[in-house]
Amino acid sequence: MKLKEFAKQVGLSPTTVSRALSGYPEVSETTRARVVAEALRLGYRPDVNAVRLKTGRVGAIGVIMGRFGEFHFAEFMAGMAERLASEDTDILVIPMADRDLNEEMQTYRRLAESRRVDAIIVHSPKPNDPRIELLDRLGIPFFVHGRSDIAIPHAWLDIDNEGAIRRSTEHLLDLGHRRIAMINGRKGLTYSIHRDIGFRKAFEGRALEQDAQLIAHDTFTDELGFRHARFFLESSNPPTAFVAGSMMTALGVYRAVRSLGLAIGEDVSVIAHDDVFPYLTAENMAPSLSATRSSMRAAGARCADLTLQLLAGRSVSDIHELWPVELNLRESTRPVR
Amino acid sequence: MKLKEFAKQVGLSPTTVSRALSGYPEVSETTRARVVAEALRLGYRPDVNAVRLKTGRVGAIGVIMGRFGEFHFAEFMAGMAERLASEDTDILVIPMADRDLNEEMQTYRRLAESRRVDAIIVHSPKPNDPRIELLDRLGIPFFVHGRSDIAIPHAWLDIDNEGAIRRSTEHLLDLGHRRIAMINGRKGLTYSIHRDIGFRKAFEGRALEQDAQLIAHDTFTDELGFRHARFFLESSNPPTAFVAGSMMTALGVYRAVRSLGLAIGEDVSVIAHDDVFPYLTAENMAPSLSATRSSMRAAGARCADLTLQLLAGRSVSDIHELWPVELNLRESTRPVR
DNA sequence: CAAATAATTGAAAACGATTTCAAATATCCC
DNA sequence: GGGATATTTGAAATCGTTTTCAATTATTTG
Numbered sequence: 001m002k003l004k005e006f007a008k009q010v011g012l013s014p015t016t017v018s019r020a021l022s023g024y025p026e027v028s029e030t031t032r033a034r035v036v037a038e039a040l041r042l043g044y045r046p047d048v049n050a051v052r053l054k055t056g057r058v059g060a061i062g063v064i065m066g067r068f069g070e071f072h073f074a075e076f077m078a079g080m081a082e083r084l085a086s087e088d089t090d091i092l093v094i095p096m097a098d099r100d101l102n103e104e105m106q107t108y109r110r111l112a113e114s115r116r117v118d119a120i121i122v123h124s125p126k127p128n129d130p131r132i133e134l135l136d137r138l139g140i141p142f143f144v145h146g147r148s149d150i151a152i153p154h155a156w157l158d159i160d161n162e163g164a165i166r167r168s169t170e171h172l173l174d175l176g177h178r179r180i181a182m183i184n185g186r187k188g189l190t191y192s193i194h195r196d197i198g199f200r201k202a203f204e205g206r207a208l209e210q211d212a213q214l215i216a217h218d219t220f221t222d223e224l225g226f227r228h229a230r231f232f233l234e235s236s237n238p239p240t241a242f243v244a245g246s247m248m249t250a251l252g253v254y255r256a257v258r259s260l261g262l263a264i265g266e267d268v269s270v271i272a273h274d275d276v277f278p279y280l281t282a283e284n285m286a287p288s289l290s291a292t293r294s295s296m297r298a299a300g301a302r303c304a305d306l307t308l309q310l311l312a313g314r315s316v317s318d319i320h321e322l323w324p325v326e327l328n329l330r331e332s333t334r335p336v337r
Numbered sequence: 338m339k340l341k342e343f344a345k346q347v348g349l350s351p352t353t354v355s356r357a358l359s360g361y362p363e364v365s366e367t368t369r370a371r372v373v374a375e376a377l378r379l380g381y382r383p384d385v386n387a388v389r390l391k392t393g394r395v396g397a398i399g400v401i402m403g404r405f406g407e408f409h410f411a412e413f414m415a416g417m418a419e420r421l422a423s424e425d426t427d428i429l430v431i432p433m434a435d436r437d438l439n440e441e442m443q444t445y446r447r448l449a450e451s452r453r454v455d456a457i458i459v460h461s462p463k464p465n466d467p468r469i470e471l472l473d474r475l476g477i478p479f480f481v482h483g484r485s486d487i488a489i490p491h492a493w494l495d496i497d498n499e500g501a502i503r504r505s506t507e508h509l510l511d512l513g514h515r516r517i518a519m520i521n522g523r524k525g526l527t528y529s530i531h532r533d534i535g536f537r538k539a540f541e542g543r544a545l546e547q548d549a550q551l552i553a554h555d556t557f558t559d560e561l562g563f564r565h566a567r568f569f570l571e572s573s574n575p576p577t578a579f580v581a582g583s584m585m586t587a588l589g590v591y592r593a594v595r596s597l598g599l600a601i602g603e604d605v606s607v608i609a610h611d612d613v614f615p616y617l618t619a620e621n622m623a624p625s626l627s628a629t630r631s632s633m634r635a636a637g638a639r640c641a642d643l644t645l646q647l648l649a650g651r652s653v654s655d656i657h658e659l660w661p662v663e664l665n666l667r668e669s670t671r672p673v674r
Numbered sequence: 675c676a677a678a679t680a681a682t683t684g685a686a687a688a689c690g691a692t693t694t695c696a697a698a699t700a701t702c703c704c
Numbered sequence: 705g706g707g708a709t710a711t712t713t714g715a716a717a718t719c720g721t722t723t724t725c726a727a728t729t730a731t732t733t734g
Contacts, residue, residue: 002719002720002721003720003721003722004720004721012683012684013683013684013685014684014685014720014721014722015683015684015685015686015722015723016682016683016684018721018722018723019683019722019723022722024723026681026682026683027682027683028681028682028683031682031683043446043450044450045447045450045451046451046720046721046722047390047451047452047719047720047721048451048452048453049386049389049390049395049452049719049720049721050390050689050719050720050721050722051720051721051722052386052389052390052689052721053384053386053387053389053390053689053690053691053719053720053721053722054688054689054720054721054722054723055689055721055722056689058385058386060429065414065415065418071408071411071616073411074408074410074411077402077430078402078432081402081430081432082432084432085432090429090430090431090453091429091430091432092397092427092428092429092430093414093418093427093428093429093430094427095415095418095419095421095422095428109380110382113380113381113382114382114383114384114385115384115385115386116385116427219616220616221615221616221617222588222616222617223616223617223618223621224616226621248616251559251588255622255623258595259623278558279408279556279557279558279559279560279561279585280558280559280560281560284560284563285592286592286596339689339690339691340690340691340692341690341691349713349714350713350714350715351690351691351692351714351715352692352693352713352714352715352716353712353713353714355691355692355693356692356693356713359692361693363711363712363713364712364713365711365712365713368712368713383690383691383692384689384690384691386689386690386691387689387690387691387692387719388690388691388692389691389719390689390690390691390692390719390720390721391690391691391692391693391718391719392691392692392719393719675734676733676734677732677733677734678731678732678733678734679730679731679732679733680729680730680731680732681728681729681730681731682727682728682729682730683726683727683728683729684725684726684727684728685724685725685726685727686723686724686725686726687722687723687724687725688721688722688723688724689720689721689722689723690719691718691719692717692718692719693716693717693718694715694716694717694718695714695715695716695717696713696714696715696716697712697713697714697715698711698712698713698714699710699711699712699713700709700710700711700712701708701709701710701711702707702708702709702710703706703707703708703709704705704706704707
């Protein structure tokens with residue numbers, strides 16, 4: 001049913017009907033109520049595409065899906081979905097090969113030119129991320145999940161990665177561990193860098209030497225956690241403790257430790273960062289896993305919320321949120337032997 | 338830049354330009370080439386919303402994201418993305434609480450009335466899925482990943498769940514196992530039912546008795562795999578082998594077996610179904626995991642492909658694909674002690 | 675009670691493309 | 705070379721809304 005026909009049925013002009021439904025103040029309360037009721041009864045809904053053409057608003061937020069971190073991505077999106085369910089805003093998934101920067105830029109450009117989304121959410125930025133510069137130049141509103149050191153002002157939400165890893169590491173140092181390995185995220189990403197810094201600062205704060213050989217950078221998967229942990233453990237001077245970048249990494253580390261006949265907690269301590277997956281909880285691992293914790297899903301919801309605020313006109317330089325992380329100590333970290 | 342202005346710059350009418358860009362045959366090759374080149378140079382792209390309004394085509398496929406199986410969902414979507422990257426088709430994620438059927442139906446109705454998507458992909462259907470009936474009644478083209486026994490004809494792609502589990506189970510029976518537990522998917526879903534059937538048929542084919550107590554139904558997570566496996570293993574008459582519904586479940590089973598001081602392969606055999614996650618491979622588990630295998634990502638790509646064909650006018654009753662699964666035997670399944 | 679003001683309603687012009695139908699130009703064939 | 709046919713081009717209508725501006729009706733006020 002089209003507006004014209006519906007208006008006729010209600011006995012009003014299209015103008016008034018449109019105004020009544022979009023909540024304009026100049027239509028009387030009684031007519032509005034009537035129109036809304038009739039719309040519900042007759043099942044009239046404005047055609048999204050016509051509305052979009054006319055208003056210029058698309059009603060969609062784009063989120064870039066890379067080849068990596070699909071786990072975290074799904075959780076983040078679930079959070080976004082939670083927040084946007086009540087809004088009339090869609091989530092558009094934009095696949096990105098994440099390999100060819102040139103092609104990636106092309107995708108953004110296309111996106112901008114064809115006006116498919118009102119805003120874009122960018123993940124896992126780099127300190128000087130060319131995507132941010134491009135999006136800024138293209139004039140698409142964008143929101144950064146994470147941070148970038150780039151000179152361009154941008155709205156962002158990030159967790160305190162430096163503090164998280166620093167506290168984790170200090171905890172291990174307090175337990176007497178000195179050879180501590182870290183399996184961090186991919187090299188070059190801001191959060192990996194922040195975590196490296198936190199790691200180093202923990203040592204520096206206690207005037208201890210840190211072996212740079214004991215840091216690995218890679219995607220957060222069970223598989224790679226396993227491989228890196230094995231590699232470290234089989235070296236001539238193996239670590240007595242691990243800082244794992246994610247829950248998946250921790251799973252891999254657990255496997256690696258056990259595959260060498262060692263016991264988690266007793267022989268090797270493990271601490272991780274937990275993004276809170278509904279299907280993989282640190283408490284329930286055996287032995288339970290000490291971890292810093294910050295919900296990825298909550299971050300998704302909040303990012304969606306802030307992006308809406310951004311679109312509503314709130315100033316970019318106003319929108320910065322740094323989330324602290326919880327630290328929960330459990331059985332996987334014990335004094336060094 | 339708008340069509341009108343761009344056309345002026347090229348020195349042609351909007352009509353011709355539009356035709357040239359959309360590949361109509363009645364425009365000469367030389368002009369088309371010129372127009373395309375200029376469009377690229379000047380960065381002209383038709384406004385999506387205008388095109389959508391005019392043509393009625395939205396250029397988006399909706400995919401329902403439930404509360405469960407986010408893992409599989411991410412892989413599936415990555416596959417879709419792969420296929421749709423070259424097409425001018427977006428992926429719209431539609432969050433669905435998956436709890437209140439009524440609300441769910443409301444969401445579909447809204448979706449239909451507001452023309453946000455050209456088609457919808459439905460996952461994990463039930464034998465008599467009300468969503469299918471509703472989508473059919475609403476007249477939205479839809480594609481089912483999985484199958485339903487419903488009388489309404491629908492396009493679908495499914496894997497041979499029955500055959501997969503049957504073969505897995507037969508393999509365990511061949512090894513002499515008699516008490517075999519299965520940790521299956523959520524109750525009521527078509528694929529869970531098919532798997533139950535495959536499981537039972539394996540026993541029946543060898544005229545053996547199967548203990549219905551040894552089947553659990555739940556979401557595919559590490560956590561729940563662990564819990565169900567523990568429960569079975571701690572019973573008075575524990576199983577000697579497990580059929581795990583997913584890789585996550587298998588991880589949980591591994592943990593459970595080990596937490597009781599037993600060895601995978603030696604004391605307890607495990608076989609699983611592997612949807613192929615890039616970050617969690619059966620070969621690399623320790624010990625390596627026997628598994629049936631079918632790529633979720635490939636399924637996503639193919640579903641996207643078939644949905645496009647559906648939209649292009651291919652008959653619904655023509656589009657049915659049943660994928661066989663591979664079976665790879667590894668170290669986790671051994672003769673019963 | 676009339677004039678002035680405020681509150682509602684409507685007619686018609688956008689939004690930016692596609693596409694029908696008609697006109698102009700190029701090509702063919704005897 | 706001229707009429708017929710095939711190939712290219714363009715003018716204008718259209719998609720279904722929102723919104724500007726003007727017109728109408730209701731309310732206030734001196």
